[in-house]
Amino acid sequence: VFASSFTMYLTNVLFFFLFRDQILSITPKTQEQVDILKNVSTQYETALWQPVSPQYIKEETEVHLYVPANSSEIVKDLLQKHAITHGVLLANANELIEMQTRNGSTDPRSSSTFYERYHSLDDIYHWINRTQQENPNMVKTILIGSSYEKRPLYVLKLSINNRPNKKAMWIDCGIHAREWISPAFCLWFVQNSLSFYKLNQDITRILDNMDVYILPVMNPDGYHYTWTTNRMWRKNRSVSKSSNCIGVDLNRNFDANWCTEGASDEPCTEIYCGAFPESEPESQAVANFLRSHKDSVQFYLSIHSYSQMLLFPYSCTLDELEMAQEAAQAIRRYYRNTYKYGSGAKTIYLAPGGSDDWAYNLGIKYSFTFELQDRGRYGFLLPPSLISRACNEALIAVKTIALKLNVFF
Ligand code: ARG
Ligand code: ZN
Numbered sequence: 099v100f101a102s103s104f105t106m107y108l109t110n111v112l113f114f115f116l117f118r119d120q121i122l123s124i125t126p127k128t129q130e131q132v133d134i135l136k137n138v139s140t141q142y143e144t145a146l147w148q149p150v151s152p153q154y155i156k157e158e159t160e161v162h163l164y165v166p167a168n169s170s171e172i173v174k175d176l177l178q179k180h181a182i183t184h185g186v187l188l189a190n191a192n193e194l195i196e197m198q199t200r201n202g203s204t205d206p207r208s209s210s211t212f213y214e215r216y217h218s219l220d221d222i223y224h225w226i227n228r229t230q231q232e233n234p235n236m237v238k239t240i241l242i243g244s245s246y247e248k249r250p251l252y253v254l255k256l257s258i259n260n261r262p263n264k265k266a267m268w269i270d271c272g273i274h275a276r277e278w279i280s281p282a283f284c285l286w287f288v289q290n291s292l293s294f295y296k297l298n299q300d301i302t303r304i305l306d307n308m309d310v311y312i313l314p315v316m317n318p319d320g321y322h323y324t325w326t327t328n329r330m331w332r333k334n335r336s337v338s339k340s341s342n343c344i345g346v347d348l349n350r351n352f353d354a355n356w357c358t359e360g361a362s363d364e365p366c367t368e369i370y371c372g373a374f375p376e377s378e379p380e381s382q383a384v385a386n387f388l389r390s391h392k393d394s395v396q397f398y399l400s401i402h403s404y405s406q407m408l409l410f411p412y413s414c415t416l417d418e419l420e421m422a423q424e425a426a427q428a429i430r431r432y433y434r435n436t437y438k439y440g441s442g443a444k445t446i447y448l449a450p451g452g453s454d455d456w457a458y459n460l461g462i463k464y465s466f467t468f469e470l471q472d473r474g475r476y477g478f479l480l481p482p483s484l485i486s487r488a489c490n491e492a493l494i495a496v497k498t499i500a501l502k503l504n505v506f507f
Contacts, residue, residue, distance in 0.1 A: 119191035120170060121147065121477060124161045124177070124184045132157055134180050142169045145330035147477050148405075151362070151369045154447060162187060162474055164330055187474065194479040195329050198278065213286050214485050216278050219249070219322045222314055225285065226252050233292055242313070243383025246336040249318040251383050256291055256310040265505040266309040267397035268462075269496070270384060273348050273453065275320030275331045276478045277403040279470050279488050284314040284401065286489035287496070300497045307506050309394070311387075316380055317348055330478070332368050334380055339373070341365035346372040349400075349449060351381040352456035360448030371451050381453070388457060396503055398457035398465040399496065403488075404477050406435070407469040408495060409442040411458040418464060421502050425495035433491050435471075442467060464503065468492055 126132045136152040138144065139161075146152060147162035155161055165173050177184055188194065198216050217225065230237045238255045245251060257264075271284035291310065294301045304310075315321050319335035333345030343366035350361040353375035357363055361371040376382040388395060408425050410418040422439035429437050438445055442454060446469065449455075458465040471480055471488035480488060 118170075118189065119164065119166045119195075120189055121187040121191055121479075122163045122165055122173075122184045123187045123474070124163060124182060125159065126155065126157055126161065126182065128157065131180060131182050134176065134182060135161055135163075138173055138176055139163060142173055144169060144173065146368070147330075148474065149447065151367055153362075160474070162477060164191065167192075188476065188479065191479060194476070194481065198479065198482060199325065210482060213282070213289050213489075215482050216282060216485075217285070218325050219315065219318055222281060222285070223250075223252075226254065226314065229254065229288060229292070236292060236295070237288075240311075240387075242387045243379055245317070245319045245380055246334055246378065247319040249322070251313065251316070251318070251380065253387065254288060254312045254314070256288065256305065256312070258295065258305050264309055264394065265307070265396045265503070266311060266391065266394040267399065267500060267503075268311045268313075268388065268391075268395050268457075269399045269401065270313040270316045270453070271401045272313075272315040272317055272321055273400060274402060275317050275324045275333070276329060277470075278324070278478065279403045279480050279485065280401040281315050281321065282485050283470065283489050283492050284312050286485075287493060288312055288314075290493060300501060303506065304497065304500050308396075308500070308503075311391070311395070313384065316384060320345070333370065334378055336372075336378055338365040338370075343370075346370050346378050347451075348378055348381050349402075349453055350451035351376060351378050352385065352451050352453050354452065354455035354459055355450035358448075358450040360450050375451065384453065385456070388460060388462070392460050392462065395462055396464060396505060397500060398454065398462045399499075400453050400467045401470065401492065402467060403470040403480070404472055404474065405446065405469040406437045406471060406473050407445055407467075408437055408439040409445055409454065409467040409469065410440075411455045411465055412441045412443045414441060414458070414465075418466075421464070421499045422466070424502070425498040428494045428498045429491045432494055433487065435491055437491070437495070464499065466499065468495065 139146045139152045145164040230239050240253045243251045271280040323331045333347050347369045350371040356375040357371035362369050408422040426437045426439045454465045454467045
């Protein structure tokens with residue numbers, strides 16, 4: 099008995115130290131190292147966290163790479179062979195993933211509220227239903243289309259009066275499947291709006307003057323896939339005619355400089371633009387909805403993670419710059435945290451076919467993409483304990499910008 103439990107103990111220890119998914123941080127110093135890294139991230143079973151695609155790996159710029167346990171040895175050997183040093187951002191990705199999928203009901207010790215946890219797609223659908231039923235005077239659900247795998251795309255409309263010519267704002271979350279803090283924010287926003295209307299002055303002012311459309315999960319197929327199969331999935335789940343690789347990057351599928359530099363026509367990449375603009379049912383549904391509401395929607399916002407940035411389209415005016423600046427200052431003042439702000443193209447990278455540029459070209463003058471927490475400490479695996487902080491930061495940014503819109507009486 100002793101011998102066998104001892105062997106088991108050893109196996110556990112070994113398992114603990116060797117066979118775990120990790121996030122490595124690597125800064126290539128030479129062109130040769132850049133090439134090796136590009137190779138590693140495409141040849142082996144890894145997931146590039148930063149930059150979004152291997153083509154952007156360059157000298158002296160930090161790379162974040164998710165390395166699953168089974169390719170850990172071979173990847174580390176390769177790095178060592180080429181004298182590429184690495185740091186370990188997260189040594190226990192499996193535990194973090196486990197922690198994020200654990201739910202309040204199964205863990206009685208957890209004192210967190212519903213909104214301080216991540217939720218499966220089914221839970222979110224139930225939440226949508228419940229939210230509408232419990233707030234019949236303020237919330238309506240609108241079915242705007244369905245996903246590639248035929249899941250419904252529901253938009254929540256928060257509206258407290260029917261004033262003529264009322265303006266509106268739009269928020270979408272979960273374009274990219276692995277950015278779990280994004281849907282969590284949409285839920286947070288709805289909850290906050292419903293509970294603080296008439297209590298918080300800013301929320302009241304916004305809701306008295308504007309309708310709010312919220313799409314909590316724009317990419318339900320991908321989101322579901324991150325819960326069941328691959329936590330690092332980014333794209334949707336559409337099957338390509340020309341390749342065995344699955345998925346289109348929905349944020350490269352809109353009709354704005356579609357598939358130019360910064361996107362790829364290769365289905366196996368993470369930034370695949372799709373067969374043609376709006377080829378995907380998810381982007382088409384959003385585009386159709388916004389086209390038919392473009393006279394009322396004044397503010398478009400798309401929520402992503404990670405890197406802490408408030409972004410607006412390239413051709414924007416001083417107005418947007420000022421709004422983003424004020425929003426970043428509000429976050430600093432209230433939460434002592436730093437968000438960069440600027441045009442998407444200059445601040446993060448080119449993203450042709452992005453929803454923000456498309457919405458702007460449609461005539462929605464105030465169009466933003468927010469990249470929420472963090473800056474790489476946990477990356478896409480932001481622990482549930484940081485949800486409230488991340489969401490409150492984004493919330494104050496949304497309020498700051500919304501209150502500057504020209505829609506108030
Ligand atoms: N993380 C987003 C993406 O990869 C950033 C998009 C920012 N928008 C832009 N037009 N550059 O899609
Ligand atoms: Zn994203």
